[in-house]
Amino acid sequence: MAEEQAPQEQKKEKKKSCPAGAPMWMVTYSDMVTLLLTFFVLLLSMASMDPVRFTQASNSLQDAFGMHKQPSQLEFTLPILPSPPQTKFTPVQQEMTTKIHERLKAQLEMKNMNDDVDVVQKDSDTIILRVNESLLFKPGQSQVPPTAYPLLRNIADIIRPLPMKLLVEGHTDDVKVSQNPIGNWDLSMARAVSVMRFFKQGDLLDMERISAIGFGPDQPLVPNRDEASRAKNRRVDFVLRLDRLPDDTKQGSTRNTHVPL
Template sequence: MAKNSDGKTVVIYRESDEGHGGHHGGSWKVAYADFVTAMMAFFLLLWLVVSLKPQRKQELSLVFQDKNVPSKEKVQNLEKVPTFISPDAIKGSPEFKLSQENKLKYEIALLIKELISSDLSVKNNSGVSNDSSGVLMQVNNSVMFRTGSAELTPAAAKVLDGVARILQDFKINLTVRGHADDEEKGGPYPSKWELSAARAAAATRYLAEKTGIPTTRLRAVGLADSQPLVPPTSAENKARNRRIEFFYTSPDMRPAERSQDGP
Protein backbone atom coordinates (compact mmCIF):
# COMPACT_ATOMS: atom_id res chain seq x y z
CA MET A 1 0.00 0.00 0.00
CA ALA A 2 1.09 3.62 -0.65
CA LYS A 3 -0.14 7.20 0.00
CA ASN A 4 -0.83 9.83 -2.61
CA SER A 5 -0.09 13.50 -2.44
CA ASP A 6 -3.27 14.12 -0.41
CA GLY A 7 -2.19 11.68 2.21
CA LYS A 8 -4.79 9.07 1.29
CA THR A 9 -3.93 5.41 1.27
CA VAL A 10 -3.88 3.84 -2.14
CA VAL A 11 -4.23 0.07 -2.52
CA ILE A 12 -2.36 -1.36 -5.47
CA TYR A 13 -3.27 -4.77 -6.86
CA ARG A 14 -0.78 -6.71 -8.93
CA GLU A 15 -1.82 -9.59 -11.22
CA SER A 16 0.38 -12.63 -10.96
CA ASP A 17 2.27 -13.57 -14.07
CA GLU A 18 1.47 -17.25 -13.45
CA GLY A 19 -1.64 -18.54 -15.27
CA HIS A 20 -4.60 -19.85 -13.32
CA GLY A 21 -5.57 -23.49 -13.54
CA GLY A 22 -7.77 -24.26 -16.58
CA HIS A 23 -11.47 -24.91 -16.26
CA HIS A 24 -12.35 -28.56 -15.58
CA GLY A 25 -13.44 -30.44 -18.77
CA GLY A 26 -17.15 -31.40 -19.36
CA SER A 27 -16.60 -34.93 -20.78
CA TRP A 28 -17.67 -36.57 -17.52
CA LYS A 29 -21.09 -34.98 -17.92
CA VAL A 30 -21.54 -36.64 -21.29
CA ALA A 31 -20.51 -40.02 -19.87
CA TYR A 32 -22.84 -39.59 -16.91
CA ALA A 33 -25.75 -38.62 -19.17
CA ASP A 34 -25.13 -41.75 -21.30
CA PHE A 35 -25.09 -43.89 -18.16
CA VAL A 36 -28.37 -42.45 -16.89
CA THR A 37 -29.99 -42.94 -20.30
CA ALA A 38 -28.83 -46.56 -20.46
CA MET A 39 -30.10 -47.27 -16.95
CA MET A 40 -33.48 -45.74 -17.80
CA ALA A 41 -33.74 -47.93 -20.90
CA PHE A 42 -32.72 -50.99 -18.88
CA PHE A 43 -35.35 -50.48 -16.19
CA LEU A 44 -37.97 -49.69 -18.80
CA LEU A 45 -37.15 -53.02 -20.49
CA LEU A 46 -37.42 -54.83 -17.15
CA TRP A 47 -40.81 -53.25 -16.53
CA LEU A 48 -42.05 -54.31 -19.97
CA VAL A 49 -40.84 -57.91 -19.48
CA VAL A 50 -42.47 -58.18 -16.05
CA SER A 51 -45.75 -56.82 -17.37
CA LEU A 52 -45.91 -59.37 -20.23
CA LYS A 53 -48.21 -62.37 -19.92
CA PRO A 54 -46.44 -65.78 -19.71
CA GLN A 55 -47.68 -66.72 -23.18
CA ARG A 56 -46.21 -63.55 -24.69
CA LYS A 57 -42.90 -64.19 -22.93
CA GLN A 58 -42.75 -67.63 -24.53
CA GLU A 59 -43.50 -66.17 -27.94
CA LEU A 60 -40.85 -63.48 -27.45
CA SER A 61 -38.23 -66.07 -26.52
CA LEU A 62 -38.73 -67.75 -29.91
CA VAL A 63 -37.47 -64.61 -31.64
CA PHE A 64 -34.06 -64.94 -29.98
CA GLN A 65 -33.58 -68.64 -30.68
CA ASP A 66 -31.15 -69.98 -33.27
CA LYS A 67 -33.22 -70.46 -36.40
CA ASN A 68 -31.77 -73.94 -36.97
CA VAL A 69 -31.71 -75.23 -33.40
CA PRO A 70 -34.85 -76.11 -31.46
CA SER A 71 -35.06 -75.12 -27.83
CA LYS A 72 -33.99 -77.54 -25.13
CA GLU A 73 -37.42 -78.94 -24.44
CA LYS A 74 -37.80 -79.86 -28.12
CA VAL A 75 -34.58 -81.80 -28.14
CA GLN A 76 -35.04 -83.62 -24.85
CA ASN A 77 -38.77 -84.01 -24.48
CA LEU A 78 -41.26 -82.70 -26.98
CA GLU A 79 -44.12 -83.30 -24.56
CA LYS A 80 -43.15 -79.93 -23.10
CA VAL A 81 -44.02 -78.08 -26.30
CA PRO A 82 -46.37 -75.24 -25.29
CA THR A 83 -49.96 -76.07 -26.13
CA PHE A 84 -50.53 -72.68 -27.78
CA ILE A 85 -48.13 -73.61 -30.61
CA SER A 86 -50.32 -75.30 -33.18
CA PRO A 87 -49.18 -76.84 -36.49
CA ASP A 88 -50.85 -73.94 -38.34
CA ALA A 89 -48.93 -71.42 -36.27
CA ILE A 90 -45.67 -73.25 -36.95
CA LYS A 91 -46.32 -73.15 -40.70
CA GLY A 92 -47.43 -69.54 -40.92
CA SER A 93 -45.76 -67.60 -38.13
CA PRO A 94 -42.88 -65.40 -39.37
CA GLU A 95 -41.47 -65.44 -35.84
CA PHE A 96 -40.86 -69.16 -35.93
CA LYS A 97 -37.28 -69.41 -37.22
CA LEU A 98 -36.97 -73.20 -37.43
CA SER A 99 -35.84 -75.17 -40.44
CA GLN A 100 -38.51 -76.91 -42.51
CA GLU A 101 -37.47 -80.30 -41.16
CA ASN A 102 -37.71 -79.16 -37.55
CA LYS A 103 -41.10 -77.57 -38.18
CA LEU A 104 -42.42 -80.88 -39.45
CA LYS A 105 -40.90 -82.70 -36.48
CA TYR A 106 -42.87 -80.31 -34.31
CA GLU A 107 -46.05 -81.12 -36.18
CA ILE A 108 -45.50 -84.86 -35.82
CA ALA A 109 -44.67 -84.52 -32.13
CA LEU A 110 -47.81 -82.47 -31.51
CA LEU A 111 -49.93 -85.05 -33.32
CA ILE A 112 -48.37 -87.81 -31.20
CA LYS A 113 -49.00 -85.81 -28.04
CA GLU A 114 -52.62 -85.40 -29.06
CA LEU A 115 -52.87 -89.12 -29.76
CA ILE A 116 -51.48 -90.28 -26.42
CA SER A 117 -53.45 -87.63 -24.49
CA SER A 118 -56.77 -88.92 -25.81
CA ASP A 119 -56.62 -91.97 -23.51
CA LEU A 120 -55.55 -91.76 -19.86
CA SER A 121 -54.08 -95.27 -19.75
CA VAL A 122 -52.03 -94.56 -22.86
CA LYS A 123 -50.97 -91.13 -21.59
CA ASN A 124 -49.65 -92.60 -18.33
CA ASN A 125 -47.65 -95.27 -20.17
CA SER A 126 -46.14 -93.46 -23.14
CA GLY A 127 -43.86 -90.64 -24.18
CA VAL A 128 -42.50 -88.72 -27.14
CA SER A 129 -39.05 -87.37 -27.95
CA ASN A 130 -36.89 -86.55 -30.95
CA ASP A 131 -33.34 -86.50 -32.22
CA SER A 132 -31.57 -85.45 -35.41
CA SER A 133 -33.08 -88.38 -37.35
CA GLY A 134 -36.75 -88.26 -36.47
CA VAL A 135 -39.46 -88.42 -33.82
CA LEU A 136 -39.91 -91.29 -31.38
CA MET A 137 -43.13 -92.44 -29.71
CA GLN A 138 -42.90 -94.99 -26.88
CA VAL A 139 -45.80 -97.04 -25.51
CA ASN A 140 -45.52 -99.55 -22.69
CA ASN A 141 -46.21 -103.19 -23.54
CA SER A 142 -48.92 -103.31 -20.87
CA VAL A 143 -51.06 -101.08 -23.10
CA MET A 144 -50.35 -102.85 -26.39
CA PHE A 145 -50.07 -106.58 -25.56
CA ARG A 146 -51.13 -109.22 -23.12
CA THR A 147 -48.37 -110.55 -20.83
CA GLY A 148 -46.07 -112.96 -22.63
CA SER A 149 -48.04 -112.57 -25.86
CA ALA A 150 -47.85 -110.74 -29.19
CA GLU A 151 -51.64 -110.46 -29.38
CA LEU A 152 -52.78 -106.84 -29.71
CA THR A 153 -55.18 -105.45 -27.12
CA PRO A 154 -58.24 -103.30 -28.04
CA ALA A 155 -56.31 -100.24 -26.85
CA ALA A 156 -53.47 -101.14 -29.22
CA ALA A 157 -55.76 -100.83 -32.24
CA LYS A 158 -56.63 -97.27 -31.26
CA VAL A 159 -52.96 -96.38 -30.87
CA LEU A 160 -52.01 -97.97 -34.19
CA ASP A 161 -54.82 -96.17 -36.01
CA GLY A 162 -53.37 -92.90 -34.74
CA VAL A 163 -49.87 -93.96 -35.79
CA ALA A 164 -51.23 -94.70 -39.29
CA ARG A 165 -52.87 -91.27 -39.59
CA ILE A 166 -49.51 -89.59 -39.13
CA LEU A 167 -47.99 -91.80 -41.82
CA GLN A 168 -50.84 -90.87 -44.15
CA ASP A 169 -50.25 -87.15 -43.59
CA PHE A 170 -46.49 -87.15 -44.12
CA LYS A 171 -44.09 -88.80 -46.55
CA ILE A 172 -42.08 -90.48 -43.82
CA ASN A 173 -41.09 -94.01 -42.88
CA LEU A 174 -41.72 -95.91 -39.66
CA THR A 175 -39.57 -98.36 -37.72
CA VAL A 176 -41.45 -100.38 -35.09
CA ARG A 177 -39.10 -101.58 -32.35
CA GLY A 178 -40.10 -104.22 -29.80
CA HIS A 179 -38.51 -104.49 -26.34
CA ALA A 180 -38.95 -107.40 -23.90
CA ASP A 181 -37.03 -109.20 -21.14
CA ASP A 182 -36.69 -112.67 -19.62
CA GLU A 183 -39.45 -112.05 -17.07
CA GLU A 184 -42.07 -111.79 -19.82
CA LYS A 185 -41.07 -114.61 -22.18
CA GLY A 186 -43.35 -117.57 -22.45
CA GLY A 187 -45.88 -119.34 -24.61
CA PRO A 188 -44.65 -120.04 -28.13
CA TYR A 189 -41.69 -117.68 -27.70
CA PRO A 190 -38.55 -119.41 -26.38
CA SER A 191 -36.73 -116.18 -25.58
CA LYS A 192 -37.11 -112.42 -25.22
CA TRP A 193 -35.74 -111.98 -28.74
CA GLU A 194 -38.57 -113.88 -30.38
CA LEU A 195 -41.16 -112.15 -28.19
CA SER A 196 -39.91 -108.62 -28.92
CA ALA A 197 -39.65 -109.36 -32.64
CA ALA A 198 -43.16 -110.91 -32.73
CA ARG A 199 -44.64 -107.83 -31.07
CA ALA A 200 -42.95 -105.46 -33.49
CA ALA A 201 -44.15 -107.65 -36.37
CA ALA A 202 -47.74 -107.75 -35.05
CA ALA A 203 -47.92 -103.95 -34.87
CA THR A 204 -46.36 -103.61 -38.32
CA ARG A 205 -48.73 -106.17 -39.82
CA TYR A 206 -51.71 -104.28 -38.43
CA LEU A 207 -50.49 -101.04 -40.05
CA ALA A 208 -50.00 -102.73 -43.40
CA GLU A 209 -53.21 -104.79 -43.46
CA LYS A 210 -55.71 -102.68 -41.54
CA THR A 211 -54.68 -99.16 -42.51
CA GLY A 212 -53.16 -99.67 -45.95
CA ILE A 213 -49.73 -98.16 -45.24
CA PRO A 214 -47.31 -99.35 -47.98
CA THR A 215 -44.93 -102.02 -46.69
CA THR A 216 -42.02 -100.15 -48.29
CA ARG A 217 -42.41 -97.51 -45.57
CA LEU A 218 -42.51 -99.97 -42.66
CA ARG A 219 -39.89 -101.97 -40.78
CA ALA A 220 -40.09 -104.19 -37.68
CA VAL A 221 -37.16 -104.79 -35.30
CA GLY A 222 -36.90 -106.96 -32.16
CA LEU A 223 -34.39 -105.64 -29.63
CA ALA A 224 -35.20 -107.76 -26.54
CA ASP A 225 -33.63 -105.99 -23.53
CA SER A 226 -30.57 -104.64 -25.38
CA GLN A 227 -31.64 -100.97 -25.12
CA PRO A 228 -33.14 -100.30 -21.65
CA LEU A 229 -34.50 -96.87 -20.84
CA VAL A 230 -33.41 -97.19 -17.21
CA PRO A 231 -31.16 -99.68 -15.40
CA PRO A 232 -33.17 -102.88 -14.78
CA THR A 233 -32.45 -102.84 -11.07
CA SER A 234 -36.05 -102.98 -9.85
CA ALA A 235 -39.40 -104.44 -10.91
CA GLU A 236 -40.66 -100.93 -11.71
CA ASN A 237 -37.68 -100.18 -13.96
CA LYS A 238 -38.00 -103.52 -15.74
CA ALA A 239 -41.67 -102.87 -16.43
CA ARG A 240 -40.80 -99.46 -17.84
CA ASN A 241 -38.21 -100.98 -20.17
CA ARG A 242 -40.77 -103.37 -21.67
CA ARG A 243 -42.17 -101.22 -24.44
CA ILE A 244 -42.81 -100.80 -28.13
CA GLU A 245 -41.45 -97.83 -30.06
CA PHE A 246 -42.63 -96.08 -33.21
CA PHE A 247 -39.78 -94.17 -34.82
CA TYR A 248 -40.82 -91.78 -37.58
CA THR A 249 -37.86 -90.97 -39.76
CA SER A 250 -37.00 -89.76 -43.24
CA PRO A 251 -34.21 -87.75 -44.84
CA ASP A 252 -36.89 -85.51 -46.36
CA MET A 253 -39.88 -85.05 -44.04
CA ARG A 254 -42.34 -83.33 -46.40
CA PRO A 255 -46.12 -83.14 -46.05
CA ALA A 256 -47.77 -85.77 -48.21
CA GLU A 257 -49.87 -84.71 -51.15
CA ARG A 258 -53.30 -86.09 -50.38
CA SER A 259 -55.91 -86.57 -53.06
CA GLN A 260 -59.42 -85.22 -52.77
CA ASP A 261 -60.71 -88.75 -52.30
CA GLY A 262 -58.59 -89.21 -49.17
CA PRO A 263 -55.21 -90.88 -48.37
Protein backbone atom coordinates in the same frame (compact mmCIF):
# COMPACT_ATOMS: atom_id res chain seq x y z
CA MET B 1 26.52 -180.91 -85.36
CA ALA B 2 27.49 -179.81 -81.87
CA GLU B 3 30.89 -178.75 -83.10
CA GLU B 4 29.33 -176.59 -85.87
CA GLN B 5 26.96 -174.77 -83.44
CA ALA B 6 29.72 -173.88 -80.94
CA PRO B 7 31.57 -171.41 -83.23
CA GLN B 8 28.28 -169.70 -84.14
CA GLU B 9 27.43 -169.10 -80.47
CA GLN B 10 30.90 -167.65 -79.88
CA LYS B 11 30.42 -165.27 -82.81
CA LYS B 12 27.11 -164.09 -81.37
CA GLU B 13 28.72 -163.46 -77.99
CA LYS B 14 31.49 -161.39 -79.59
CA LYS B 15 28.92 -159.18 -81.32
CA LYS B 16 27.09 -158.44 -78.02
CA SER B 17 30.19 -157.47 -76.02
CA CYS B 18 31.11 -153.72 -75.73
CA PRO B 19 34.61 -152.34 -75.43
CA ALA B 20 35.68 -151.23 -71.95
CA GLY B 21 36.34 -147.56 -71.12
CA ALA B 22 34.96 -144.24 -72.41
CA PRO B 23 35.15 -143.16 -76.04
CA MET B 24 38.28 -141.29 -77.00
CA TRP B 25 36.42 -138.10 -78.00
CA MET B 26 34.83 -137.83 -74.54
CA VAL B 27 38.21 -137.87 -72.84
CA THR B 28 39.49 -135.15 -75.14
CA TYR B 29 36.35 -133.05 -74.59
CA SER B 30 36.62 -133.35 -70.81
CA ASP B 31 40.25 -132.25 -70.91
CA MET B 32 39.34 -129.23 -73.01
CA VAL B 33 36.52 -128.16 -70.64
CA THR B 34 38.81 -128.53 -67.65
CA LEU B 35 41.48 -126.40 -69.31
CA LEU B 36 38.96 -123.71 -70.21
CA LEU B 37 37.66 -123.63 -66.63
CA THR B 38 41.20 -123.32 -65.31
CA PHE B 39 41.91 -120.54 -67.79
CA PHE B 40 38.85 -118.49 -66.74
CA VAL B 41 39.61 -119.00 -63.06
CA LEU B 42 43.11 -117.69 -63.71
CA LEU B 43 41.75 -114.64 -65.52
CA LEU B 44 39.29 -114.01 -62.70
CA SER B 45 42.01 -114.14 -60.07
CA MET B 46 44.21 -111.72 -62.01
CA ALA B 47 41.47 -109.20 -62.88
CA SER B 48 40.38 -106.29 -60.69
CA MET B 49 36.68 -106.76 -59.86
CA ASP B 50 34.19 -103.93 -59.71
CA PRO B 51 31.69 -104.94 -56.99
CA VAL B 52 28.85 -102.98 -58.56
CA ARG B 53 29.31 -104.51 -62.01
CA PHE B 54 29.77 -107.95 -60.48
CA THR B 55 26.47 -107.65 -58.62
CA GLN B 56 24.70 -106.42 -61.74
CA ALA B 57 26.11 -109.27 -63.80
CA SER B 58 25.19 -111.80 -61.13
CA ASN B 59 21.62 -110.50 -60.92
CA SER B 60 21.32 -110.57 -64.69
CA LEU B 61 22.37 -114.20 -64.77
CA GLN B 62 19.94 -115.07 -62.01
CA ASP B 63 17.10 -113.35 -63.85
CA ALA B 64 18.02 -115.07 -67.10
CA PHE B 65 18.13 -118.56 -65.61
CA GLY B 66 15.35 -118.09 -63.06
CA MET B 67 17.67 -118.58 -60.07
CA HIS B 68 15.97 -116.25 -57.62
CA LYS B 69 16.56 -116.98 -54.00
CA GLN B 70 13.06 -115.88 -53.12
CA PRO B 71 9.93 -115.91 -55.21
CA SER B 72 8.93 -112.59 -56.60
CA GLN B 73 6.29 -110.79 -54.60
CA LEU B 74 3.25 -109.40 -56.31
CA GLU B 75 2.08 -105.99 -55.24
CA PHE B 76 -1.60 -105.23 -55.29
CA THR B 77 -3.05 -101.77 -55.17
CA LEU B 78 -6.49 -101.71 -53.63
CA PRO B 79 -8.82 -99.12 -55.08
CA ILE B 80 -9.95 -96.44 -52.67
CA LEU B 81 -13.72 -96.42 -52.64
CA PRO B 82 -15.39 -93.09 -52.02
CA SER B 83 -17.29 -92.85 -48.77
CA PRO B 84 -21.06 -92.68 -49.07
CA PRO B 85 -22.52 -89.21 -49.11
CA GLN B 86 -23.28 -87.97 -45.64
CA THR B 87 -26.73 -86.88 -44.72
CA LYS B 88 -27.19 -83.25 -43.93
CA PHE B 89 -30.46 -81.79 -42.84
CA THR B 90 -31.23 -78.22 -43.62
CA PRO B 91 -32.61 -75.89 -40.96
CA VAL B 92 -35.96 -76.19 -42.74
CA GLN B 93 -35.99 -79.96 -42.22
CA GLN B 94 -34.96 -79.62 -38.59
CA GLU B 95 -37.69 -77.07 -38.06
CA MET B 96 -40.14 -79.44 -39.74
CA THR B 97 -39.24 -82.22 -37.29
CA THR B 98 -39.78 -79.88 -34.36
CA LYS B 99 -43.18 -78.80 -35.70
CA ILE B 100 -44.20 -82.43 -36.24
CA HIS B 101 -43.19 -83.20 -32.66
CA GLU B 102 -45.37 -80.38 -31.34
CA ARG B 103 -48.22 -81.44 -33.60
CA LEU B 104 -48.05 -85.03 -32.36
CA LYS B 105 -48.18 -83.91 -28.75
CA ALA B 106 -51.24 -81.80 -29.48
CA GLN B 107 -53.00 -84.63 -31.31
CA LEU B 108 -52.31 -87.13 -28.54
CA GLU B 109 -53.64 -84.71 -25.96
CA MET B 110 -56.73 -84.03 -28.06
CA LYS B 111 -57.40 -87.77 -28.40
CA ASN B 112 -56.71 -88.32 -24.68
CA MET B 113 -53.79 -90.57 -25.59
CA ASN B 114 -51.01 -88.63 -23.88
CA ASP B 115 -51.15 -91.00 -20.91
CA ASP B 116 -50.72 -94.03 -23.18
CA VAL B 117 -48.19 -92.73 -25.69
CA ASP B 118 -45.02 -90.76 -24.96
CA VAL B 119 -43.60 -88.51 -27.69
CA VAL B 120 -39.82 -88.11 -27.74
CA GLN B 121 -37.81 -86.09 -30.25
CA LYS B 122 -34.57 -88.05 -30.44
CA ASP B 123 -32.61 -85.79 -32.81
CA SER B 124 -33.10 -83.41 -35.71
CA ASP B 125 -34.81 -86.02 -37.90
CA THR B 126 -36.27 -88.63 -35.54
CA ILE B 127 -39.38 -88.72 -33.38
CA ILE B 128 -40.41 -91.71 -31.24
CA LEU B 129 -43.92 -92.65 -30.18
CA ARG B 130 -43.37 -94.90 -27.16
CA VAL B 131 -46.08 -97.31 -25.99
CA ASN B 132 -45.88 -99.59 -22.97
CA GLU B 133 -46.16 -103.32 -23.53
CA SER B 134 -49.21 -103.70 -21.29
CA LEU B 135 -51.33 -101.60 -23.68
CA LEU B 136 -50.56 -103.73 -26.75
CA PHE B 137 -49.83 -107.30 -25.61
CA LYS B 138 -50.58 -109.79 -22.90
CA PRO B 139 -47.60 -110.93 -20.79
CA GLY B 140 -45.34 -113.23 -22.78
CA GLN B 141 -47.57 -113.08 -25.88
CA SER B 142 -46.84 -111.72 -29.35
CA GLN B 143 -50.37 -111.65 -30.80
CA VAL B 144 -52.12 -108.27 -30.78
CA PRO B 145 -55.33 -108.62 -28.72
CA PRO B 146 -58.58 -106.91 -29.79
CA THR B 147 -58.29 -104.53 -26.85
CA ALA B 148 -55.26 -102.93 -28.53
CA TYR B 149 -56.95 -102.35 -31.89
CA PRO B 150 -58.32 -98.85 -31.13
CA LEU B 151 -54.94 -97.62 -29.89
CA LEU B 152 -53.10 -98.93 -32.96
CA ARG B 153 -55.72 -97.42 -35.29
CA ASN B 154 -55.32 -94.03 -33.63
CA ILE B 155 -51.54 -94.27 -33.93
CA ALA B 156 -51.89 -95.13 -37.63
CA ASP B 157 -54.21 -92.16 -38.16
CA ILE B 158 -51.62 -89.86 -36.60
CA ILE B 159 -48.69 -91.29 -38.57
CA ARG B 160 -50.39 -91.59 -41.99
CA PRO B 161 -50.13 -87.94 -43.17
CA LEU B 162 -46.57 -87.44 -41.93
CA PRO B 163 -43.69 -87.27 -44.49
CA MET B 164 -41.71 -89.81 -42.48
CA LYS B 165 -40.80 -93.48 -42.52
CA LEU B 166 -41.78 -95.80 -39.68
CA LEU B 167 -39.63 -98.37 -37.88
CA VAL B 168 -41.51 -100.52 -35.36
CA GLU B 169 -39.14 -101.57 -32.57
CA GLY B 170 -39.91 -104.28 -30.02
CA HIS B 171 -38.21 -104.21 -26.59
CA THR B 172 -38.33 -106.47 -23.52
CA ASP B 173 -36.81 -106.57 -20.05
CA ASP B 174 -34.05 -108.96 -18.92
CA VAL B 175 -36.36 -111.60 -17.40
CA LYS B 176 -36.69 -114.79 -19.42
CA VAL B 177 -40.16 -115.46 -20.72
CA SER B 178 -41.64 -118.52 -19.00
CA GLN B 179 -45.05 -118.53 -20.68
CA ASN B 180 -43.55 -118.62 -24.16
CA PRO B 181 -40.98 -121.05 -25.59
CA ILE B 182 -39.29 -118.32 -27.62
CA GLY B 183 -36.67 -116.05 -26.09
CA ASN B 184 -36.88 -112.35 -25.33
CA TRP B 185 -35.24 -111.31 -28.58
CA ASP B 186 -37.62 -113.46 -30.63
CA LEU B 187 -40.55 -112.18 -28.61
CA SER B 188 -39.64 -108.55 -29.27
CA MET B 189 -39.27 -109.25 -32.98
CA ALA B 190 -42.56 -111.15 -33.13
CA ARG B 191 -44.36 -108.26 -31.45
CA ALA B 192 -42.94 -105.71 -33.87
CA VAL B 193 -44.01 -107.87 -36.82
CA SER B 194 -47.48 -108.34 -35.31
CA VAL B 195 -47.96 -104.58 -35.17
CA MET B 196 -46.70 -104.27 -38.73
CA ARG B 197 -49.09 -107.04 -39.84
CA PHE B 198 -52.00 -105.28 -38.14
CA PHE B 199 -51.29 -102.13 -40.16
CA LYS B 200 -51.09 -104.19 -43.35
CA GLN B 201 -54.24 -106.22 -42.82
CA GLY B 202 -56.24 -103.10 -42.00
CA ASP B 203 -54.68 -101.17 -44.90
CA LEU B 204 -53.90 -98.45 -42.39
CA LEU B 205 -50.44 -97.41 -43.62
CA ASP B 206 -48.34 -97.60 -46.76
CA MET B 207 -46.21 -100.72 -46.29
CA GLU B 208 -43.38 -99.23 -48.36
CA ARG B 209 -42.79 -96.87 -45.45
CA ILE B 210 -42.71 -99.47 -42.66
CA SER B 211 -40.08 -101.88 -41.34
CA ALA B 212 -39.81 -103.86 -38.11
CA ILE B 213 -37.03 -104.95 -35.77
CA GLY B 214 -36.65 -106.53 -32.34
CA PHE B 215 -33.98 -105.67 -29.78
CA GLY B 216 -34.98 -107.90 -26.88
CA PRO B 217 -33.46 -106.61 -23.61
CA ASP B 218 -30.45 -104.98 -25.32
CA GLN B 219 -31.70 -101.36 -25.28
CA PRO B 220 -33.31 -100.66 -21.89
CA LEU B 221 -34.46 -97.17 -21.03
CA VAL B 222 -33.43 -97.63 -17.39
CA PRO B 223 -31.48 -100.34 -15.54
CA ASN B 224 -33.58 -103.43 -14.78
CA ARG B 225 -33.42 -103.08 -11.00
CA ASP B 226 -37.01 -103.75 -9.97
CA GLU B 227 -40.42 -104.50 -11.45
CA ALA B 228 -41.18 -100.82 -12.07
CA SER B 229 -38.03 -100.32 -14.14
CA ARG B 230 -38.59 -103.58 -16.01
CA ALA B 231 -42.15 -102.54 -16.84
CA LYS B 232 -40.80 -99.32 -18.32
CA ASN B 233 -38.37 -101.23 -20.53
CA ARG B 234 -41.08 -103.52 -21.91
CA ARG B 235 -42.32 -101.35 -24.75
CA VAL B 236 -42.95 -100.85 -28.45
CA ASP B 237 -41.33 -97.81 -30.08
CA PHE B 238 -42.74 -96.28 -33.25
CA VAL B 239 -39.65 -94.56 -34.65
CA LEU B 240 -40.45 -91.88 -37.25
CA ARG B 241 -37.65 -90.59 -39.47
CA LEU B 242 -37.48 -88.08 -42.27
CA ASP B 243 -36.17 -89.47 -45.55
CA ARG B 244 -32.37 -89.34 -45.46
CA LEU B 245 -31.38 -87.68 -48.72
CA PRO B 246 -27.93 -86.26 -49.57
CA ASP B 247 -27.57 -82.62 -50.55
CA ASP B 248 -27.14 -82.99 -54.33
CA THR B 249 -28.40 -86.44 -55.31
CA LYS B 250 -30.38 -89.33 -53.95
CA GLN B 251 -28.67 -92.45 -52.79
CA GLY B 252 -28.25 -95.02 -55.53
CA SER B 253 -29.56 -97.97 -53.56
CA THR B 254 -31.27 -98.69 -50.27
CA ARG B 255 -31.35 -101.87 -48.26
CA ASN B 256 -34.74 -103.52 -48.00
CA THR B 257 -35.48 -104.09 -44.33
CA HIS B 258 -39.15 -104.97 -44.72
CA VAL B 259 -40.26 -108.11 -42.96
CA PRO B 260 -42.28 -110.47 -45.22
CA LEU B 261 -45.82 -110.90 -44.00
